Amino acid sequence: MxxxxxxxxxxxxxxxxxxxxxxxxxxxxxxxxxxxxxxxxxxxxxxxxxxxxxxxxxxxxxxxxxxxxxxxxxxxxxxxxxxxxxxxxxxxxxxxxxxxxxxxxxxxxxxxxxxxxxxxxxxxxxxxxxxxxxxxxxxxxxxxxxxxxxxxxxxxxxxxxxxxxxxVNTEIFSPRPPDMELKRGIGIKNDEAVIISACRLVGWKGIQYSVKAVSSLVRKGYRIKYLVIGEGDYRKELESLSKALNTEGRIIFPGSIKNSELPSYYSIADLAVFPSIADETFGISIAEAMACGVPVISTRTGGIPEVVGKGAGVLVPPADEVALTETTEKLLRDKGLRESLGRRGREWVVENFxxxxxxxxxxxxxxxxxxxx
Structure with missing residues (x-):
């Protein structure tokens, strides 16, 4: 043709x-x-x-x-x-x-x-x-x-x-050993869990809910570094929210990262969170994280369930801070579950996307x- x-x-x-x-x-x-x-x-x-x-x-x-x-x-x-x-x-x-x-x-x-x-x-x-x-x-x-x-x-x-x-380019977005130089450069200690969101920073991406969820877990004693990757009109509000919740040192805004560099960030992640509250038609960033073997939490809205697939990630109701917090905590406490979800997520993306x-x-x-x- x-x-x-x-x-x-x-x-x-x-x-x-x-x-x-x-x-x-x-x-x-x-x-x-x-x-x-x-x-x-x-x-x-x-x-x-x-x-x-x-x-x-x-x-x-x-x-x-x-x-x-x-x-x-x-x-x-x-x-x-x-x-x-x-x-x-x-x-x-x-x-x-x-x-x-x-x-x-x-x-x-x-x-x-x-x-x-x-x-x-x-x-x-x-x-x-x-x-x-x-x-x-x-x-x-x-x-x-x-x-x-x-x-x-x-x-x-x-x-x-x-x-x-x-x-998804499953050769670029693929599991790789942790980039320890990147981890040190960001200032992440070995005993800190790393959570990542990579998206355009606009209100309907729901990052305000994951910021609040991370804040709740930090108050419970969890050692977390949350990397919110991306730019957008909502960034200042998210930074203000992080400051108001006293999580400035725990929530980091690296700005925009080239697509080719994202797999290095995912290599140091324990978990990726995409808490969209809108009817997104697909969710390419979600699929990219899954392709890297990172366990994913997202929301049950729009076309996202088609991306995440049954048993290849965890879905919570949109705009539900409590459910997001509880699910994040569950995965942080269960390394075996994280590894299983990461493996199945990668398989699902390779098979379908x-x-x-x-x-x-x-x-x-x-x-x-x-x-x-």
């Missing part, structure tokens, strides 16, 4: 959708497909997977678009990119064009019809707008990043997508849709 992975931000920023495009391109190329990434003019190319080509085009940044709403600005930004990419996209003879944002459907739909390519839209959330259902109904293949996300789309517009999960597996499911959905199975 000759496939275009079309997404403006793949080459202009880092994030979940961008990682999906880079990793999926590499996985498909390894399976013998011809893959081209279409993105905006930017400085990010990463390690270009072997067998993958890249085409970039200028675009009008959304900050320069009149503020008639964030979705209007996104739409105009992507249309400006699409107009310049359109001619090449239409003449390259692709079998499939894969888009990651609904704003890209109009122009790529026209391009696909002119070139006889089939159009795929892979949803990663709920960016609904008037006309979403009409456009989604016109694509040849509709995917969602989880069963939960598929249900959201079905409820909104009556269309039921196939599920194509996000993936490694990139070659995601590419295999993609191929199956395409073959099934074309009547080849």
């Amino acid at each position: 000759k496939i275009a992975l079309y997404n403006l931000t793949t080459t202009t920023k880092r994030g979940g959708i961008e990682t999906f495009n880079w990793e999926m391109a590499g996985a498909l190329a390894r399976r013998g497909h011809s893959v081209c990434i279409y993105g905006g003019k930017g400085h990010i190319t990463g390690d270009v997977p072997e067998g993958v080509s890249i085409k970039t085009y200028p675009y009008l940044k959304r900050t320069l678009v009149p503020d008639l709403g964030s979705r209007f600005r996104k739409f105009v930004e992507r249309i400006s990119f699409g107009i310049l990419a359109f001619a090449n996209l239409s003449k390259e003879g692709f079998d499939y064009i894969y888009v990651s944002k609904p704003y890209d459907i109009p122009l790529t739909l026209i391009s696909s019809r002119l070139s006889s390519a089939k159009l795929i839209y892979g949803s990663g959330g709920t960016e609904f707008f008037p006309g979403y259902g009409f456009l989604a109904g016109k694509v040849d293949f509709l995917f969602a990043c989880s069963g939960f996300n598929a249900s959201q789309i079905e409820e909104y517009c009556g269309l039921r997508p196939k599920v194509l999960y996000n993936g 490694r990139w070659d597996r995601i590419a295999e499911v993609f191929e199956h959905h395409i073959a099934e849709g074309n009547g080849e199975t």
Whole structure:
């Protein structure tokens, strides 16, 4: 198959959708497909997977678009990119064009019809707008990043997508010996348990509940260092909360850490906590921690139970500080349980979310849709 992975931000920023495009391109190329990434003019190319080509085009940044709403600005930004990419996209003879944002459907739909390519839209959330259902109904293949996300789309517009999960690079995110130099650099003593959360620091990630849980355990005498990795608008509030709870020395905010460096942090972790209170459609950070063999506590909301799997982690109700505290304490007290969960979590991610597996499911959905199975 000759496939275009079309997404403006793949080459202009880092994030979940961008990682999906880079990793999926590499996985498909390894399976013998011809893959081209279409993105905006930017400085990010990463390690270009072997067998993958890249085409970039200028675009009008959304900050320069009149503020008639964030979705209007996104739409105009992507249309400006699409107009310049359109001619090449239409003449390259692709079998499939894969888009990651609904704003890209109009122009790529026209391009696909002119070139006889089939159009795929892979949803990663709920960016609904008037006309979403009409456009989604016109694509040849509709995917969602989880069963939960598929249900959201079905409820909104009556269309039921196939599920194509996000993936994890299980070679980068894998168990490794503890990075003792890192541990010493942070100031963690050998008798201190290490808990990690890695996410965007916004209110709906629920870190305020894990801060309170850690504070409760510290007051009970547990020696803990809690690393809250990430940046966001909520960081100052979390730091203030930590100070108010007298846990400043116990809760550390290292800031943003490169994805390639996260496995080193997970290597020194006894436990990873992801206390989201929102209906997240997937939870890639959770899967990455599990891939590193770290036992995970998260919440029973959105698509998270699909990520954690049965018996591969522990789920508590969202916004339940007591349940989170009790579960964290239980795991800190039971090394055998932590080791068992870490092992099963790694197995679950390798089985279900490694990139070659995601590419295999993609191929199956395409073959099934074309009547080849």
